[in-house]
Amino acid sequence: MKKQQKSLEETAAPIVIHENAKSALRIRAIDARAGKLGFYQGQALADARAIEPKLMAFEADAQEEAQSFRRLAVALMRYSPVVSVQATGELFIDITGCQRLFGGEEAILSDLKERMARASYSMCAAIADTAGAAWALARFGCVEIAGDGAQRRAIASLPVEALRLPPELSDRLRRLGLKTIGQLYDMPRRPLTARFTKALLSRLGQALGTEAEPLVPVIPAPRYYAERKLAEPIATIEAIKSVLAPLAHDLNEQLVRGAAGARRFDLALFRVDNEVTRLGVGASAPARAPAHVMRLFSNRLDDIRDDHDAGFGYEQLRLSAFDVRPLGVRQRTAFDLQSDREAQEEALAELKDRLSNRLGAKHVRRVSFRNTHLPERAAFFTPVVTPASPSNVSPEERPRPIKLLPRPEEIEALAEVPDGPPIRFKWRRVAYAVARANGPERIADEWQGKETAGPTRDYYRVETQEGRRYWLFREGLYGGETTNPRWFLHGFFA
């Protein structure tokens, strides 16, 4: 398939895209009008300008081109979850098993052509049993659909260039009089390999289907997915939910059959105008129950309610399961404590998923511990939806506050003796009188030698006259590291 730039209907001037090639600015792509005037790819831009001074020339942007082509590839995932971009301007769609949804190969091809024409793309496309044969037919062929097993005959008369060979290889074949693919069919294999390297036989095999050619999809293809093509486009969140329900049901059936559950679900909404909206939700444990999946998406859909743009509506929905894990079928019996606990755990997992999907995974967390004395590093949060890594580090045994300030705040403190606890301190412009104190607990920075190494801290637990309890520390060893120690408030006790 060849993509060309959209033509601007209003402007009369021909449009070309140029790039720097072979030490000159050369035309890389042309629109229909420029084609009529006889411009061609590879022509020097200066020559073209001389012929048509009104020529509108734009510089090629390889990155932008690749990006927009990738977007197109994602939009074409409506035909199949396996869409592979080999090079900008060329893509493969693996429609194996997808014909049913559209009503056959002819229907897919005509739908594709119509869609691309509507979006002002020009293209060539062909359908064959192998990616190699389809490429050959799209580029050089006269038939668009090679039937089952018919690729050998269909590409026999095509030039050897149709095998996707490096140019110097096809040049050498031509010089030896081997001009069509068919001529290669009955050649002895060994001399061919000897003269033209393995690449030739490999490409030939890929075209004929005797050698496998794995396609790398733009988005990893799900093993389990369910989809619906709608007769009438839909736009409202409610309508999406009503279509999603049967999809979740279908997907569940597939997952049950495969004794599997998924930790990630992806809903692709294909818009009439080729845009694709993708919504993803995560589950903390492998899930498949339709009700659970529906609830997860329900929250996400409610969130986008206000700012989602359905354009002219969505015409196709696909629900895919990713990160698939084994999940057995459980039989629940009444009055069974084991299953009761399992049911509770399941409910808790669902709660974690709902919270994480609505509020963001990084805002719903559990705590883990590190083997360090540095208080701010000893405990850390991880999202509950990430699998728990078994850790045998238990929390610090010594008294620790229930809340910690993200950054210790400097306070003004007055101590009776330089290395004793404070008797008064001022924090956030409020004065506190200390009634009781425990300490010091000396915590030395263990990253000695690194730049982050800080001075030693002497921590005190103090109680004010009202009974409020704080965790304070003096930074630096008095007389050793500093003569004028600074005080900080780091946490709160109950």
Added chain:
Amino acid sequence: MHAIARRNELARLRRRIADIEKREFAGIPEADDIACGPVSLARGAVHEFRAGDYRDAPSVLGLALALAGAASAKRAQPIIWIGQARDAFQEGVPYGCGLNFFGVHAELCIFVHARDAKAVLWAAEEAARHDAIVLIEFWKPHPLLDLTATRRLQLCAEQSGARLFLLRDARDEGPSTARTRWRLGPAPSAEDSLDERGLGRPRWSAALEKSRDGGHGWWVLEWDHAERRLVEAAPHSRGVVPAMADRSFEETTEVA
């Protein structure tokens, strides 16, 4: 007009039936019964803890943790701790290393940092549908936390059996339909037997301002770390044991 009157009457009767049903089961001790002083804090209910001073927030939070820890000791249940993300720099973040002191298993906790008051209430409602202990830090008054919001939380809790601790500021005049309402703050600790200048067991001054089951009073409570339970601090306490007074429904059901 008639329709509205009839609906109100129906609602009143439903509440009355619900209250009668609850009372009938009140005599059966629950496996994870937790008590704040002599007052039992029922499952399936919202308990409102108000801090008398903004600086008392950690103390009030500590009491809620102590109660959660005491309940967890009897029956392991998840603890869902909901707060606002932007309060972190002002009020600090939950510190996992300090939870063990109150018998709270850190691995049973889910920490939710919601974006704003709306998200806090949404998360609280989701959590309340689960049989769990839910701590909701809601220190700053917000119009969203109104009668309807607290009633919704209460309804969710009733169905799931969750205990919700709604932590607010005493200046927050917002209404609520909580099962019990407390005004809490720290109390100076008694001296430690080993270190006369050191900190004793944490103490709270706890005033039960309102209870749907009747009764009110004032106690000084103390956390017994070794036994993992909340006890009345004998020397200071002058609490009034609340009778399970059968008050008229009109007084207890409707809170303006």
